[in-house]
Amino acid sequence: MKGTLPKLILTDIDGVWTDGGMYYDNTDIEFKKFNTYDSAGVLFAHKMSIPVGILTGENSRAVLRRADKLKVDYCRLGCKDKVGVAKEICEELHISLEEVAYIGDDLNDMGLLKKVGWAGVPSSAPEYIRQLSTVPLSKNGGEGVFREFVETILGEDVVRKILKEIES
Numbered sequence: 675m676k677g678t679l680p681k682l683i684l685t686d687i688d689g690v691w692t693d694g695g696m697y698y699d700n701t702d703i704e705f706k707k708f709n710t711y712d713s714a715g716v717l718f719a720h721k722m723s724i725p726v727g728i729l730t731g732e733n734s735r736a737v738l739r740r741a742d743k744l745k746v747d748y749c750r751l752g753c754k755d756k757v758g759v760a761k762e763i764c765e766e767l768h769i770s771l772e773e774v775a776y777i778g779d780d781l782n783d784m785g786l787l788k789k790v791g792w793a794g795v796p797s798s799a800p801e802y803i804r805q806l807s808t809v810p811l812s813k814n815g816g817e818g819v820f821r822e823f824v825e826t827i828l829g830e831d832v833v834r835k836i837l838k839e840i841e842s
Contacts (some may be wrong), residue, residue: 680775680792680827682767683719684748684760685820687730687737689779690796693816706736711818716744718824721836727763729753731782756786777823779803779815794823 688694691712697705719726727748728741734751741749750759756778757771764771775792776783779799787793787806795807798814809826813819825833 679722679832680724681769681773682725682727682763682775683715683824683827684727684729684763684774684776684786684790685823686756686776686778686780686783687728687734688732689799689815690777691740691816691820693814694779694798695816704734704736706734706740707816708740709816709818712820713744715821715824716746718821718828718833718836720745721839722828722832725767729756729759729786754782756782757789760786760790775809775823775827777809777811777820792827794819794826 685691691708692706716726725747728737728746729750730737731753732751737751738749748763753759760771760774764774771789772791774790776786776790777794778787779796780803784803784806787795792809793807794809794811795804796815796819797812809823811819811822811826813822
């Protein structure tokens with residue numbers, strides 16, 4: 675889909691914005707470590723008026739807090755049917771799945787990765803998932819791969835333009 679930009683960017687969380695690790699303490703509290711570089715991916719998308727959505731199978735308040743802080747447009751927790759949820763968001767926006775960019779890293783992402791116009795997979799994902807990627811990425815999950823995905827899709831010229839706006 676060279677030459678065009680997506681009309682929606684969707685992302686998984688665990689294994690993309692995080693390294694896939696989950697931390698539990700002895701009081702049933704779960705912790706996630708997010709990479710702050712990924713927040714620029716949301717900023718760059720929003721500067722181009724592209725909404726961003728999180729689709730995660732987890733029911734984590736930490737994800738909701740991160741989404742709220744970054745003003746992510748859609749946040750779907752406990753998402754078991756990512757293709758179905760993506761289609762619902764597309765209907766709301768009057769777009770098709772071919773106009774969507776999605777980054778995911780595991781089994782529950784495979785269906786959506788096969789249907790979108792831009793498919794990204796962190797380099798840390800299993801090989802059979804990486805084979806679904808149409809956007810070349812070098813970073814592992816939890817290392818700013820969402821930002822790399824967005825910057826790659828937007829292209830160098832657009833990123834430079836946004837950086838000039840930010841510097842002014």
